[in-house]
Amino acid sequence: xxxxxxxxxxxxxxxxxxxxxxxxxxxxxxxxxxxxxxxxxxxxxxxxxxxxxxxxxxxxxxxxxxxxxxxxxxxxxxxxxxxxxxxxxxxxxxxxxxxxxxxxxxxxxxxxxxxxxxxxxxxxxxxxxxxxxxxxxxxxxxxxxxxxxxxxxxxxxxxxxxxxxxxxxxxxxxxxxxxxxxxxxxxxxxxxxxxxxxxxxxxxxxxxxxxxxxxxxxxxxxxxxxxxxxxxxxxxxxxxxxxxxxxxxxxxxxxxxxxxxxxxxxxxx
Amino acid sequence: xxxxxxxxxxxxxxxxxxxxxxxxxxxxxxxxxxxxxxxxxxxxxxxxxxxxxxxxxxxxxxxxxxxxxxxxxxxxxxxxxxxxxxxxxxxxxxxxxxxxxxxxxxxxxxxxxxxxxxxxxxxxxxxxxxxxxxxxxxxxxxxxxxxxxxxxxxxxxxxxxxxxxxxxxxxxxxxxxxxxxxxxxxxxxxxxxxxxxxxxxxxxxxxxxxxxxxxxxxxxxxxxxxxxxxxxxxxxxxxxxxxxxxxxxxxxxxxxxxxxxxxxxxxxxxxxxxxxxxxxxxxxxxxxxxxxxxxxxxxxxxxxxxxxxxxxxxxxxxxxxxxxxx
Numbered sequence: 229x230x231x232x233x234x235x236x237x238x239x240x241x242x243x244x245x246x247x248x249x250x251x252x253x254x255x256x257x258x259x260x261x262x263x264x265x266x267x268x269x270x271x272x273x274x275x276x277x278x279x280x281x282x283x284x285x286x287x288x289x290x291x292x293x294x295x296x297x298x299x300x301x302x303x304x305x306x307x308x309x310x311x312x313x314x315x316x317x318x319x320x321x322x323x324x325x326x327x328x329x330x331x332x333x334x335x336x337x338x339x340x341x342x343x344x345x346x347x348x349x350x351x352x353x354x355x356x357x358x359x360x361x362x363x364x365x366x367x368x369x370x371x372x373x374x375x376x377x378x379x380x381x382x383x384x385x386x387x388x389x390x391x392x393x394x395x396x397x398x399x400x401x402x403x404x405x406x407x408x409x410x411x412x413x414x415x416x417x418x419x420x421x422x423x424x425x426x427x428x429x430x431x432x433x434x435x436x437x438x439x440x441x442x443x444x445x446x447x448x449x450x451x452x453x454x455x456x457x458x459x460x461x462x463x464x465x466x467x468x469x470x471x472x473x474x475x476x477x478x479x480x481x482x483x484x485x486x487x488x489x490x491x492x493x494x495x496x497x
Numbered sequence: 498x499x500x501x502x503x504x505x506x507x508x509x510x511x512x513x514x515x516x517x518x519x520x521x522x523x524x525x526x527x528x529x530x531x532x533x534x535x536x537x538x539x540x541x542x543x544x545x546x547x548x549x550x551x552x553x554x555x556x557x558x559x560x561x562x563x564x565x566x567x568x569x570x571x572x573x574x575x576x577x578x579x580x581x582x583x584x585x586x587x588x589x590x591x592x593x594x595x596x597x598x599x600x601x602x603x604x605x606x607x608x609x610x611x612x613x614x615x616x617x618x619x620x621x622x623x624x625x626x627x628x629x630x631x632x633x634x635x636x637x638x639x640x641x642x643x644x645x646x647x648x649x650x651x652x653x654x655x656x657x658x659x660x661x662x663x664x665x666x667x668x669x670x671x672x673x674x675x676x677x678x679x680x681x682x683x684x685x686x687x688x689x690x691x692x693x694x695x696x697x698x699x700x701x702x703x704x705x706x707x708x709x710x711x712x713x714x715x716x717x718x719x720x721x722x723x724x725x726x727x728x729x730x731x732x733x734x735x736x737x738x739x740x741x742x743x744x745x746x747x748x749x750x751x752x753x754x755x756x757x758x759x760x761x762x763x764x765x766x767x768x769x770x771x772x773x774x775x776x777x778x779x780x781x782x783x784x785x786x787x788x789x790x791x792x793x794x795x796x797x798x799x800x801x802x803x804x805x806x807x808x809x810x811x812x813x814x815x816x817x818x819x820x821x822x823x
Contacts, residue, residue, distance in 0.1 A: 232569070239599045243585070250587045250628075317583035324547060325600040326572040 236331025244339020307385020383485025
């Protein structure tokens with residue numbers, strides 16, 4: 229049983245990575261998207277906005293957010309790819325094999341997380357170009373955080389994908405799930421400077437905790453901050469969260485989403 | 498020895514009863530066919546037998562294991578080729594096969610050896626490094642059959658194995674299937690609505706509206722029909738029907754054609770033509786085909802309903818599939 233479970237994770241992850249390498253459009257977008265964001269935001273907005281708070285300029289504030297966005301887009305897409313697999317039949321090959329259903333879902337999530345990390349690492353590789361120094365120690369701290377964020381957000385994708393039969397609903401998903409998740413997470417602006425309603429909504433968004441955790445890791449490493457004045461930490465009932473609290477919240481949401489997703493899949497197919 | 502045994506199997510979806518109490522058994526090593534029009538319950542039955550669906554009631558055994566209670570064990574023992582392709586288009590043929598081998602936990606040596614044997618047998622060895630996307634319909638189907646056989650299953654399920662393929666490719670695929678069956682001694686359970694394809698079976702169950710209405714060898718089914726088939730076209734169908742009935746024969750009518758069975762056609766025909774009152778436009782005497790069997794059992798031709806609708810839908814789906822790359 230356990231053997232079957234781990235083999236399921238392994239084979240599905242293996243395929244996800246193989247496909248990532250195979251699909252040229254995905255590989256190219258993995259390179260181009262971060263460059264595009266950095267050029268647009270780095271060159272454009274940075275001059276316009278300047279320092280977001282003492283000691284932190286806009287680009288430094290934004291960079292962890294763009295990293296989170298790159299990762300989340302990758303993981304949501306790979307979770308939703310299960311809809312493609314269903315429509316083009318490959319899902320049947322998985323369902324008919326002696327594999328565990330939970331293992332299949334977790335394998336998809338892990339495959340998505342690993343490919344998202346590759347996207348993330350590519351982005352980190354470009355960081356020095358816009359004047360952000362990346363140390364090896366920072367990268368090592370970021371990787372587990374990227375994996376956690378990716379797996380949790382792929383949970384969102386799976387819960388949506390479980391009910392979807394075709395790609396037709398995809399546009400709707402983009403508008404009603406994808407953009408709200410990204411825009412209501414503090415990627416582009418400090419949440420503390422937004423209206424109350426947005427602040428409240430953002431606290432229900434798992435990505436918010438991921439963005440903030442990444443940002444805190446970055447700022448700690450850059451050593452530029454006086455903790456009390458920076459726009460970091462999510463306020464929950466008057467308490468400002470630390471990195472570890474963010475990680476805990478993200479993990480709990482991730483586990484719950486994954487449980488719902490595997491339950492939905494085992495029930496349907 | 499029986500490899501599959503089905504007892505009083507029912508399967509209903511929310512409102513529709515797709516399979517209404519069927520019982521049959523399949524012998525080890527035979528090709529067993531399910532023949533019937535679309536919507537007769539063929540695919541539903543296969544999905545129950547291969548653990549994709551749970552029956553509403555009744556029992557189904559494969560290799561002496563109750564299927565719904567031993568899904569994991571059953572899955573190791575069966576191979577499947579579905580109506581619609583289940584290959585990963587973005588991977589090469591070899592990668593698709595390799596994935597299957599990993600998923601079925603095959604030892605490395607066996608996987609390498611089976612891959613080579615099967616791909617060579619299917620004439621795909623030289624093109625194993627190519628993306629499946631570049632494959633033709635026939636090649637894809639051959640690859641799927643190779644993949645279905647990779648893990649040495651006891652039963653290979655073929656759901657409409659040659660649907661939508663041209664006659665030449667269909668014949669080729671059947672040559673491959675027969676070759677493998679003799680070599681690996683496996684049981685094949687297939688569904689089809691092509692009559693000529695059904696001729697490949699050792700035994701056929703004819704299924705219509707969720708029930709098995711006949712089960713025999715193709716020859717047996719034709720003999721049961723009673724001799725030769727006479728098919729006539731006349732100007733006045735209803736009068737002709739009355740007259741044929743008066744001769745103690747059982748006519749079936751499809752599209753202004755009247756067909757019936759007689760024990761000894763060659764001797765019957767001259768007499769019949771001489772005495773028949775209605776004007777005969779054309780007359781044909783032939784050995785019965787499975788089509789005749791089907792018509793006489795269900796009162797309709799199997800060709801009429803399908804091909805048009807499903808094949809069209811399928812080709813539309815395939816076209817759409819090609820356009821919708823990620």
